[in-house]
Amino acid sequence: MDIFAEPFFQRALVGGVLIGLMAPLIGTFLVLRRFSMIGDTLAHVSIAGVALGFLLGVYPLAVGLAFAVVASFFIERLRRAYKSYAELSIAIIMSGGVALATFLFTLGKGFNMDVTGYLFGSVYTLSRADLWLVFAVTAVVLTMLVTFYKELFLITFDEEAASVSGLPLRTLNLVTTVLTALVIGVAIKIVGALLVSALLTVPAACSLLVGKSFRHSLYVSVLYSEAAVVGGLVAAGIWNWAPGATVVLTLILLLVVTLVAKRGMNARK
């Protein structure tokens, strides 16, 4: 059990808990707006940023984060251009991101690129600087969510009514997308770009089944996510499993259990 005393594991746990807090909060809003895939898209784009960071010798996580934020502006722009097909903007940016990442990888042949760490997550390599970045992003995301909770609720529930009540839809949509980009940008370090979407969507999928109200659903999604992050990281530490994958599989296990329990309860009624 000596792994728990190691600073790298403690850093991983703190970073994981912070991301496990903000990812499902923003994820619930995204899922309810049928925007589940945005997490995947932004993650692929930030991989391109990470690759560029390695090429230029700049802090890769920050470059990835910047790429995700820039991509989020493009997604909003494309979303307006193809109004009723919002998912088209996601598909375009996703493939664009993968193409750019591949392009940069091949340019960087011969460089020592630790890109796999960002694809599959490398939570144990979380440095002190990484942790500060995660901390800053958490502070920003939570502040924004608390400030705009009412407005985001209304936009999510009924965009037209939100417009009729005079809310600045464009600005609020942009805020949501940029916040998502921030969360994704730091979360790829924990679970990896290929899995990050799970942290946004699976807790929301669970909480939709059991939430008694919107606010309650948000709390429940955080509970699911933290249970999976802490449980997954500890299990991975003990049995030497891949940490990101263990977290995601734990989440999916929790979802399956919830589905079965829910079905059992409905059958009894």
Next chain:
Amino acid sequence: MRTDAMTSVSAGRCHQCVVSIENVSFQYGRRNVIENLNVSILQRDFVGLVGSNGAGKTTLLRMIVGLLKPTRGQIRLFGQPIERFRDWERIGYVPQRNSLNPLFPATVREVVLSGLYGRKKMFRGTTEADLKKCAEALSALGIDDIADRRIGQLSGGQQQRVFLARALVNKPDLLILDEPTTGIDAETQANFFRMIRHMHERHNMTFLIVSHDIDLLHSYLGYEPKLICGKLKFYVKHSHESENCAETNLIHSLREFRADREPVAAARK
């Protein structure tokens, strides 16, 4: 409503003009959806807007609530050009019910409360006064006993009342209803319409009801449309035709109205 808008309404600047639509055209690509429409809805008018699918009802509605910009022409709300209009809480909006996702975890109370979230309430928390307004609207429509249930679990008629409560919570001057009776059984439809009529006859409110099916409105609005523009037909009951405008408290009068019509519900209390 006046159809000879430009002459009689002096370019829509008259004070009782709730909505004035001046020479408005709208094109999707090259197709003219609405061509040179001139309509003024005056205070306390009851307007039924009828048309088949694709007639431009939704387009017109979306223009009136500021979601779409006319290709040509000008829309004014309460005498102000729509771009500069800020008093959105004067407009209540009841959306089409089929836009509701049954899995959405919001409770009835959360939905009704969201009627108070406008631009002017940004950066402000929910106050005691807000909660009181919400409770009043819930009890006026007889849905206080289901206030903590998830909206997706309710019947169509109950959901309709929730949306009406949300629209009324601000005590608006103009109430816009988009296909309010789709998917609701005939008896509930008739009840709902009686309630709307009661509000029109007793209160200083203006109504715009959009529907593809005017049967329910005919007895109230007559069989002859007052204005036809393309495939859009406007039926109207002018303000002076309705009597006994008592200007009493809307919420109280709705409660009394329900006590009259719903002996079962009244006896239960």
